[in-house]
Amino acid sequence: MIKKTIRIINKLGLHARASMKLVNLASQFDSRIFILYKNHKANAKSIMNVMVLAATKGTEIELQIEGEDEQQALTAIEKLINDRFDESE
Amino acid sequence: MTTQMIHGNMLVIKDCGVLIRGRENMGKSELALALIDRGHKLVCDDCVELIVEKNKLIGQCPKINNQFIHINGIGVIYVTELFGENSFIEKHPLQLAITLVKPEEMPLPDNLLTPCYEKLVLCDIEIPNIIFPAVGDRSLPLLIETLVRSHLLKLAGRSPSDLFHERLSEMMRAKNDKEDN
Numbered sequence: 684m685i686k687k688t689i690r691i692i693n694k695l696g697l698h699a700r701a702s703m704k705l706v707n708l709a710s711q712f713d714s715r716i717f718i719l720y721k722n723h724k725a726n727a728k729s730i731m732n733v734m735v736l737a738a739t740k741g742t743e744i745e746l747q748i749e750g751e752d753e754q755q756a757l758t759a760i761e762k763l764i765n766d767r768f769d770e771s772e
Numbered sequence: 773m774t775t776q777m778i779h780g781n782m783l784v785i786k787d788c789g790v791l792i793r794g795r796e797n798m799g800k801s802e803l804a805l806a807l808i809d810r811g812h813k814l815v816c817d818d819c820v821e822l823i824v825e826k827n828k829l830i831g832q833c834p835k836i837n838n839q840f841i842h843i844n845g846i847g848v849i850y851v852t853e854l855f856g857e858n859s860f861i862e863k864h865p866l867q868l869a870i871t872l873v874k875p876e877e878m879p880l881p882d883n884l885l886t887p888c889y890e891k892l893v894l895c896d897i898e899i900p901n902i903i904f905p906a907v908g909d910r911s912l913p914l915l916i917e918t919l920v921r922s923h924l925l926k927l928a929g930r931s932p933s934d935l936f937h938e939r940l941s942e943m944m945r946a947k948n949d950k951e952d953n
Contacts, residue, residue, distance in 0.1 A: 696944055699937050703884045730884045734940055739947050 684749040685757055693767035696739035701768040706730045708763055714750025716760070727760070776822045776895055782815035782831040782866065783807050785920040789831055789864040791820060792916070794872030798906055801843055803872075806913035808841075813861045814851050817841040822866065822895050829897040832863035868923060869899055870916060872906040879903065885933035887919060 691697060697705070709716045709727035716727035718736065720743075725732035727746075738744055748756050763769075780793040781804040792800050801817055808814050816833035817840065823830050833839075839860050841849045852860045869892045879888060892901035902919060906912060922932055 698944060699885060699933075699940055703882075706884060707881070737940060737944050737947060739944050739951070741951070 684747060685753050686745060686747050687757060687761065688743050688745045689761055689764050690743050691738050691740055691764060693764075693770050694740055694772045695770065696742070697733065697736055699734060701770070702730060702733040704763060704768050705760065706733055708759055709756070712750070712752045712756040712759075714748050714753045714756045716756055717747040719745040719747060774823075774895075777834075778820050778822055778894065779818065780820055780869075781817050782820045782833075782864075784813040784815060784861055784864050785917060786812075786924060788868055788920055788924055789815065789866040790916075790920055791831065791866055791869045792872065793869055793901075794906065798872045798874075799912065800872065801841055803912050803916065805841055805843060805849070807917065808851060808855050808859050810913055810917060812917070813859060813864075814839070814841065815861055815864050820866075824895050824897065827897070829866045829895055829899065830863055831866040866894070867899060868920065869901040870919065871901055871903050872912075873903055875905040875907050878905045883933070885936060886931075887923070 693701065695701065706728060718725045718727050718733065720736045720738050723736055725736050727733060736744070746757060746760060748760075750756070778791070778793075780791045781800045782789065782791050783804055784790070785807065792803060794800055804814060804817055815831050817837060819834060819837070820831045821834055823832065839850060839852045841851055843849060871890075871892075881888060888903040890901045890903055891898050900923075902923070904916070904919065925932060
């Protein structure tokens with residue numbers, strides 16, 4: 684299993700559209716992918732799980748990924764978050 | 773008056789005329805039967821006759837299979853005899869299409885909070901067409917009834933996904949404000 688803490692940097696945070704992008708991306712991997720935030724542990728392939736986190740800009744989340752493609756999954760998700768979910772700000 | 777025949781099953785679900793489309797063996801007739809069993813009305817099984825009246829798209833049933841459904845293994849079912857007069861309606865405006873597809877044929881979802889809406893033009897009239905993944909072990913009758921009710925809620929100005937977005941935005945705003953102070 685690999686773990687990494689990442690900061691949410693897009694202005695709107697993990698709002699609905701960003702959450703959907705994350706879930707769609709996570710679902711492409713076989714690994715089990717979790718997002719830890721405060722006392723929540725969300726399954727990154729479940730839209731409700733991810734949206735209920737309501738993680739705003741500036742918050743830090745921890746990704747926990749386990750599976751054969753964990754490294755690829757981490758790289759892809761980290762890129763999505765750092766690219767601000769392809770949003771302009 | 774021109775009529776057009778279309779392959780599919782038409783039902784009236786909560787006063788909404790719904791055309792259920794999909795390839796053969798997707799279980800359209802069985803779904804229609806289950807929806808009748810849930811109290812909805814059959815317009816036509818398998819080959820719906822479309823007409824336009826006062827610029828409205830209307831679906832009706834050819835005389836020959838009027839009130840009948842065909843199910844493999846049972847044969848023809850006389851719907852009104854088995855489910856009562858209220859299980860059938862002669863004709864009804866057609867307002868919505870639902871196309872059943874295999875999950876692997878679903879377009880990539882760009883919005884997970886709403887159904888996959890496309891458009892369908894029949895007799896030069898455009899109606900919404902929801903593409904729906906029909907997986908074998910899903911409870912289709914319940915899902916299709918819920919899909920139609922949710923669609924009607926949206927038409928009534930209370931889109932469930934909009935209401936959800938509002939709630940989420942509100943909570944995230946409140947969180948931001950709290951952190952700013």
